[in-house]
Amino acid sequence: MPDQLSLSPRQRDDLRTIAAMIVPASDEYKVPGADDPAIQADILATLGRDTRLVTAALDHLARLAGGPLAELDATKRDAVAQEFRKQGGAAAATLVRVVLQCYYRDDRVLRSLGLELRAPFPKGYVLPDGDWSLLDPVKARSGTLRRAP
Amino acid sequence: MVESPGKRRGREEEVLTKDPVDVLIIGAGASGAAVAWSLAETKMHILCLEQGGWMNPAEYPSTGRDWEAKFYGEWSSSPNIRGRPEDYPINDDSSPIKVVNYNAVGGSTVMYTAHWPRLHPSDFKVKTLDGVADDWPIDYDALTPFFEENDRIMGTSGLSGDPLSPLTHPPMPQQPMGLSGAILGKAMNKLGWHWWPSDTTVATTDYEGRARCINLGHCTPACAQGAKSSTDITYWPQAVRAGVELRTHCRVREITTDESGMATGVVYYDKDGVEQFQPAHVVIIACNGVGTPRLLLNSKSDRFPDGLANSSGLVGKNLMFHPYAQIYGYVKEPTDSNRAPPTCLWSKEWYDTDLSRGFVRGYGVQFVRGAGPVFEAVVSEQKGILPWGADHHRVFRKLNGHRLGFSAICEDLPEEHNQVTLDPVLKDSHGIPAPKINYTISENSQKMMDHALARGREILETADATDICVNSPIPWGGWHLLGTARMGTDPKRSVVNEWGRTHDVKNLFIVDGSIFVTSGGVNPTSTIQALALYIADQMKQRLANLFD
Numbered sequence: 001m002p003d004q005l006s007l008s009p010r011q012r013d014d015l016r017t018i019a020a021m022i023v024p025a026s027d028e029y030k031v032p033g034a035d036d037p038a039i040q041a042d043i044l045a046t047l048g049r050d051t052r053l054v055t056a057a058l059d060h061l062a063r064l065a066g067g068p069l070a071e072l073d074a075t076k077r078d079a080v081a082q083e084f085r086k087q088g089g090a091a092a093a094t095l096v097r098v099v100l101q102c103y104y105r106d107d108r109v110l111r112s113l114g115l116e117l118r119a120p121f122p123k124g125y126v127l128p129d130g131d132w133s134l135l136d137p138v139k140a141r142s143g144t145l146r147r148a149p
Numbered sequence: 150m151v152e153s154p155g156k157r158r159g160r161e162e163e164v165l166t167k168d169p170v171d172v173l174i175i176g177a178g179a180s181g182a183a184v185a186w187s188l189a190e191t192k193m194h195i196l197c198l199e200q201g202g203w204m205n206p207a208e209y210p211s212t213g214r215d216w217e218a219k220f221y222g223e224w225s226s227s228p229n230i231r232g233r234p235e236d237y238p239i240n241d242d243s244s245p246i247k248v249v250n251y252n253a254v255g256g257s258t259v260m261y262t263a264h265w266p267r268l269h270p271s272d273f274k275v276k277t278l279d280g281v282a283d284d285w286p287i288d289y290d291a292l293t294p295f296f297e298e299n300d301r302i303m304g305t306s307g308l309s310g311d312p313l314s315p316l317t318h319p320p321m322p323q324q325p326m327g328l329s330g331a332i333l334g335k336a337m338n339k340l341g342w343h344w345w346p347s348d349t350t351v352a353t354t355d356y357e358g359r360a361r362c363i364n365l366g367h368c369t370p371a372c373a374q375g376a377k378s379s380t381d382i383t384y385w386p387q388a389v390r391a392g393v394e395l396r397t398h399c400r401v402r403e404i405t406t407d408e409s410g411m412a413t414g415v416v417y418y419d420k421d422g423v424e425q426f427q428p429a430h431v432v433i434i435a436c437n438g439v440g441t442p443r444l445l446l447n448s449k450s451d452r453f454p455d456g457l458a459n460s461s462g463l464v465g466k467n468l469m470f471h472p473y474a475q476i477y478g479y480v481k482e483p484t485d486s487n488r489a490p491p492t493c494l495w496s497k498e499w500y501d502t503d504l505s506r507g508f509v510r511g512y513g514v515q516f517v518r519g520a521g522p523v524f525e526a527v528v529s530e531q532k533g534i535l536p537w538g539a540d541h542h543r544v545f546r547k548l549n550g551h552r553l554g555f556s557a558i559c560e561d562l563p564e565e566h567n568q569v570t571l572d573p574v575l576k577d578s579h580g581i582p583a584p585k586i587n588y589t590i591s592e593n594s595q596k597m598m599d600h601a602l603a604r605g606r607e608i609l610e611t612a613d614a615t616d617i618c619v620n621s622p623i624p625w626g627g628w629h630l631l632g633t634a635r636m637g638t639d640p641k642r643s644v645v646n647e648w649g650r651t652h653d654v655k656n657l658f659i660v661d662g663s664i665f666v667t668s669g670g671v672n673p674t675s676t677i678q679a680l681a682l683y684i685a686d687q688m689k690q691r692l693a694n695l696f697d
Binding site for chain 1: 216343345
């Protein structure tokens with residue numbers, strides 16, 4: 001069932017700002033930040049059952065910032081973010097999780113990590129069988145099962 | 150629930166007018182499936198009522214790119230988080246360990262790690278050997294043929310010959326060691342400690358219509374390949390072909406009794422939410438260590454004012470969870486990450502009592518291969534080892550795909566204050582009172598967990614792991630729901646007898662984990678199913694005088 005709650009424009013702005021603070025863009029790793037429009041669109045489109053807690057987290061963030069987060073200077077913004085993470089409880093944890101779960105399924109991010117852009121099924125993965133001679137010392141050691149009377 | 154005379158009269162009329170079934174099984178999970186399959190050969194009319202439905206593997210998480218995100222919502226292991234109509238809520242606020250389960254045809258075998266150790270022979274004689282808890286009224290040897298039969302039907306993989314485990318004969322070879330297994334095996338060899346490839350119910354070859362494992366990754370929340378055994382794809386197809394009737398989306402509210410104290414059937418809500426009565430000659434409960442006491446307590450009446458089959462006062466008491474002590478860290482080499490079934494090796498090094506450790510009994514260990522990227526990011530951020538900001542990317546690349554884990558399954562001893570009762574307020578979607586859990590970790594279990602964490606740390610450090618983190622207990626780790634309708638020969642100290650029949654109601658049986666006397670230090674599903682097959686066998690042998 002779709003969640004009827006949705007984020008206000010102000011909440012969307014704050015979400016974008018805090019997302020960039022969690023995961024900023026990186027030229028070194030050639031990845032976007034979590035404020036990237038496609039990632040933000042994914043977050044908003046899939047909030048679903050998390051909407052209530054994310055909204056609560058953004059309300060908390062707004063109270064801490066006293067205004068739009070993006071308009072604070074860097075020092076104040078960092079202080080607000082730290083306080084938010086420290087005191088935000090389940091709501092803040094949910095917001096962070098929602099950001100990360102959408103970030104780490106973005107094609108550009110997965111490509112940068114060397115991961116394939118696909119669902120696990122139906123191709124699966126190959127696992128090396130390994131060297132079972134590693135088990136020889138265990139077999140060689142004496143050991144017995146505790147017997148019951 | 151005390152009935153009005155009018156309602157009771159109506160039900161008695163239904164008993165007369167509706168055809169009773171010979172055997173009514175409540176719950177289509179691990180034990181319900183096994184008992185249904187075994188009894189099917191009697192050609193009796195067997196009906197199973199299941200509150201969930203049939204699963205559709207095309208909808209399993211691993212079929213989508215968002216597979217990890219689903220674990221936080223509709224595929225959470227917690228019924229309270231999932232909140233599907235098939236789930237019932239559980240008040241576990243008064244427990245550091247939260248109940249996890251799954252409600253569907255297949256029950257929690259749809260959502261489990263497929264780790265497949267058995268109880269050891271010594272686990273059945275805890276009082277005799279260690280002077281604590283109680284001995285079981287049966288021994289390991291009584292279950293041996295049923296362990297073997299169950300392994301064949303569930304389809305196990307493993308390596309026979311583990312010197313510290315009961316002898317098993319898995320029909321399929323063990324899972325690959327993989328990258329993670331090799332690192333862990335080397336570390337264990339350096340320390341001189343026991344390890345062995347785990348028996349699992351993951352098919353490593355094509356087996357009885359199931360395709361072999363192709364390493365879809367975190368198969369705990371169901372296997373789209375069908376390689377992981379669950380009873381919806383093993384026992385149930387065979388049982389249904391043999392004539393067992395399985396009615397889904399039917400939630401049982403209570404078991405009814407007559408003036409002679411025999412069970413007469415059940416009241417349930419059908420798929421449309423309409424109250425129905427189904428008469429039966431024999432009722433078998435297979436609802437797990439939380440669902441079973443909930444049902445018995447909800448079945449109280451004038452004749453059974455403290456709940457059905459509860460003359461001992463022990464229904465719901467002695468809940469055992471297996472507190473999990475988990476420790477994990479990160480190595481420089483790549484690990485299997487999410488590209489394999491989650492467990493691969495076990496250790497029984499600390500399984501048996503050694504009082505020099507400061508506690509009685511012991512724990513089994515299951516090693517964990519790794520985690521997927523979303524899980525890694527979310528958990529590491531919560532643990533404070535994955536920073537926000539510019540350094541996030543460097544640190545994430547150090548962590549992701551490099552995790553190794555150690556989980557100790559600590560033997561919980563039975564304590565009456567660890568209990569399932571009925572919540573006075575919380576109800577499920579049909580208005581049936583929900584279970585409430587009161588549970589504390591004992592001093593003995595805590596010492597065991599601390600010991601396990603210290604050993605886990607040694608192993609990880611031997612493997613040169615860093616950034617070591619601990620979850621003790623794993624909060625959402627209440628998979629194993631045991632002991633709340635215990636087995637025994639003394640009706641004052643147990644709920645069912647040595648072959649699963651309740652002491653108080655002679656045509657009422659229990660076959661799930663609630664009848665465990667002690668918990669051992671291993672995942673219990675193999676033993677639960679062996680017990681269910683054993684009880685079914687006992688019933689078949691006694692059909693002529695089952696109620697004597």
